[in-house]
Every structure is written in structure tokens, then in C-alpha cells.
Amino acid sequence: xxxxxxxxxxxxxxxxxxxxxxxxxxxxxxxxxxxxxxxxxxxxxxxxxxxxxxxxxxxxxxxxxxxxxxxxxxxxxxxxxxxxxxxxxxxxxxxxxxxxxxxxxxxxxxxxxxxxxxxxxxxxxxxxxxxxxxxxxxxxxxxxxxxxxxxxxxxxxxxxxxxxxxxxxxxxxxxxxxxxxxxxxxxxxxxxxxxxxxxxxxxxxxxxxxxxxxxxxxxxxxxxxxxxxxxxxxxxxxxxxxxxxxxxxxxxxxxxxxxxxxxxxxxxxxxxxxxxxxxxxxxxxxxxxxxxxxxxxxxxxxxxxxxxxxxxxxxxxxxxxxxxxxxxxxxxxxxxxxxxxxxxxxxxxxxxxxxxxxxxxxxxxxxxxxxxxxxxxxxxxxxxxxxx
Numbered sequence: 001x002x003x004x005x006x007x008x009x010x011x012x013x014x015x016x017x018x019x020x021x022x023x024x025x026x027x028x029x030x031x032x033x034x035x036x037x038x039x040x041x042x043x044x045x046x047x048x049x050x051x052x053x054x055x056x057x058x059x060x061x062x063x064x065x066x067x068x069x070x071x072x073x074x075x076x077x078x079x080x081x082x083x084x085x086x087x088x089x090x091x092x093x094x095x096x097x098x099x100x101x102x103x104x105x106x107x108x109x110x111x112x113x114x115x116x117x118x119x120x121x122x123x124x125x126x127x128x129x130x131x132x133x134x135x136x137x138x139x140x141x142x143x144x145x146x147x148x149x150x151x152x153x154x155x156x157x158x159x160x161x162x163x164x165x166x167x168x169x170x171x172x173x174x175x176x177x178x179x180x181x182x183x184x185x186x187x188x189x190x191x192x193x194x195x196x197x198x199x200x201x202x203x204x205x206x207x208x209x210x211x212x213x214x215x216x217x218x219x220x221x222x223x224x225x226x227x228x229x230x231x232x233x234x235x236x237x238x239x240x241x242x243x244x245x246x247x248x249x250x251x252x253x254x255x256x257x258x259x260x261x262x263x264x265x266x267x268x269x270x271x272x273x274x275x276x277x278x279x280x281x282x283x284x285x286x287x288x289x290x291x292x293x294x295x296x297x298x299x300x301x302x303x304x305x306x307x308x309x310x311x312x313x314x315x316x317x318x319x320x321x322x323x324x325x326x327x328x329x330x331x332x333x334x335x336x337x338x339x340x341x342x343x344x345x346x347x348x349x350x351x352x353x354x355x356x357x358x359x360x361x362x363x364x365x366x367x368x369x370x371x372x373x374x375x376x377x378x379x380x381x382x383x384x385x386x387x388x
Contacts, residue, residue: 030070108120183234243281293313
């Protein structure tokens with residue numbers, strides 16, 4: 001076995017040690033039950049992938065019923081979900097893997113059908129710039145504070161369920177990003193306008209979660225934050241805004257920062273003169289105050305080791321861990337030549353991938369560059385996705 005840096009352990013400032021630097025990022029596979037409970041399919045999916053990686057982050061779990069973004073999404077908005085969440089945590093924690101529960105509020109990235117007749121909400125009453133999206137209702141000051149509390153209560157439930165940490169989902173156009181974006185947030189109160197005001201919502205959630213962790217966690221418990229560095233809309237989030245935000249996040253008490261991009265080495269989406277990868281610009285701004293997780297198109301051990309060589313602490317393998325649930329174990333055993341990089345769609349069931357995933361292919365296809373394939377059947381897109 002090659003002496004890979006990514007197989008070495010890492011100890012966080014709070015004392016928690018993870019056994020290696022490989023992470024399974026949060027991936028939507030739509031296996032939750034209709035009410036948000038953890039299903040047997042979800043447990044099977046997790047059981048196949050646990051045990052090798054250092055950290056395993058769950059698919060997003062909504063912190064309020066009106067924060068649900070899609071059918072099959074997990075829920076952590078009520079204590080009644082605790083027994084099944086505890087089973088999920090225990091399943092993910094095989095062989096020392098740390099289990100992290102991702103917390104989400106979809107904001108305007110949902111619809112009244114998914115919310116069973118309730119209008120979506122957001123920072124402002126502005127529809128997302130995508131076909132068919134509904135205009136949300138702007139949240140009141142009281143409602144904003146209630147959602148902050150909901151994230152805190154969800155963090156408490158994660159602790160009680162036995163997870164090793166939570167990740168605040170501030171990326172991928174969901175509610176926290178909607179507050180940070182000057183495109184979706186056109187408020188004139190303390191929650192909008194300046195970049196300082198637009199980052200307030202995310203920082204308030206981090207602070208509330210941290211207070212809960214300090215009160216309830218009896219052992220080291222991680223608090224992570226996921227961020228999307230840029231938007232292509234104008235106005236929209238730009239790197240200058242993000243660098244100010246991550247500077248504040250690095251001092252906020254989080255344990256790690258997860259930078260969400262489709263390509264780990266992507267450069268600026270808006271400045272063609274910028275030659276440095278965005279992840280390295282964020283790394284310089286954070287300046288070792290918190291570890292980073294880099295994600296996007298990483299597949300082979302060489303891909304992951306390149307991330308380590310750049311001084312980034314963790315590498316997350318998303319689509320590759322759909323294809324190869326035993327990626328770390330094969331590397332550790334010196335069986336790199338058996339790592340699976342292609343999957344036939346007849347193997348989906350063996351890989352614990354729920355057929356409902358097929359309904360999400362257009363979204364996943366966008367990330368992979370397959371959007372707009374009007375002549376492709378669903379099965380064709382499956383092949384394209386798992387054979388990228």
C-alpha cells in the first residue's frame with residue numbers, strides 16, 4: 001500500500017480524532033420516507049459505505065417542516081425522529097467512521113406541492129431564476145429567529161441521536177445562501193443590504209448551534225459549515241464577499257469549512273483573469289484557523305493525494321462513493337486496481353441506490369455537465385452519470 005497522506009489521522013482542535021482524511025459528502029439519494037423518517041433503504045445505503053472513510057456526512061435533513069426541499073428528504077425537526085436517526089448514526093459509525101448530520105432549510109428551493117399547500121419562504125419575495133419556481137414569501141423578523149432556533153434544536157437532536165457532529169448547509173442555493181446572496185436577499189433591515197448584514201443569518205445559526213453543543217455534548221462534537229463560493233447571477237455572490245464571510249466563519253467556532261464546488265480546482269466563475277483555484281484563495285484567507293474539505297470530481301487516489309499536497313486537510317468523494325462504496329478499504333488493502341470507476345445501471349440495487357434517485361438525474365446531471373440532453377432517456381442519463 002502506498003503511504004498516502006490522506007490515510008493519516010487528523011485531530012481537531014476540540015480533541016476529536018478522525019482516522020483518515022477521506023469524507024463522504026452529503027448526497028441526495030431520496031431514500032427517506034414520506035414523513036422524513038429514516039428508511040431501511042437509507043440504512044442499507046449507509047451500511048455499504050461506512051467503516052472506511054474518516055467522516056460520513058448524511059444527506060440533508062430539514063430543520064422545519066416548511067424547510068423541506070424534496071420528497072424523500074430526511075427530517076430532524078421533531079423529537080419523534082430520534083429513534084430512527086439513532087439507528088442511522090449507529091450504522092454510519094462502523095469501524096470508527098465519524099457520522100455527521102447535515103442540517104438544511106430549503107427556503108425558496110421547494111414548492112407548495114412538496115410543502116403540502118404551504119407557500120415557500122425566503123429572505124425576500126423573489127423567485128429563484130429557474131423554470132417553474134414559485135415566488136416565496138419574505139420571512140418576518142420573528143420567523144427568522146425561529147428558524148435560527150430550529151437549527152439549534154436540530155443540533156440538540158443530532159447529539160441525542162449519537163451523531164459525531166452537524167454540518168450547517170449554507171450552500172447550493174438553499175435558505176442560508178439565499179440570505180447571503182444580494183440576488184435573493186433584497187431586504188433593507190439588519191438581515192440584508194451590506195455583506196455584513198447578509199452574512200448575519202448564517203453566523204447567528206452557527207452561534208446558536210455552538211451554544212447547544214457547549215450545553216449538551218458530553219464528548220467532542222463537530223460543527224461544520226458548507227458554503228458555495230460564487231453565483232453566476234448579477235447581482236450575486238462574488239469571491240470578495242465569500243472571502244469576507246469565511247474570514248468571519250473561521251473565527252466563529254466552527255470545526256471545519258466545507259467548500260462546495262463541482263470541480264475541486266475550479267477557478268472564478270466571474271473573473272476570467274483569475275488564475276488561482278478558488279479553494280486555494282479560500283485556504284489563504286482561512287490561514288489554518290479551521291480545516292477545509294474540498295470536493296468536486298475527485299475519483300482516484302492520485303486525485304485525493306493532490307488535494308493533500310495543496311495543504312487542504314480533507315477530500316470528499318461524492319459520485320465516486322456512489323460507484324465504489326469500499327474505496328478506502330481497497331486503497332488500504334493495496335487493491336487500487338479493483339476500484340470501480342464505472343457502474344452499469346443494473347447494479348444500482350446492489351449499491352443501495354434507491355430507484356427514486358432516477359427522478360433527481362436532471363439535477364445531478366447539471367453538476368456533471370449533462371443538463372439539456374433532451375434526446376436522452378432516463379436510463380441513458382444513468383449510464384452517463386455513473387460512467388463519467
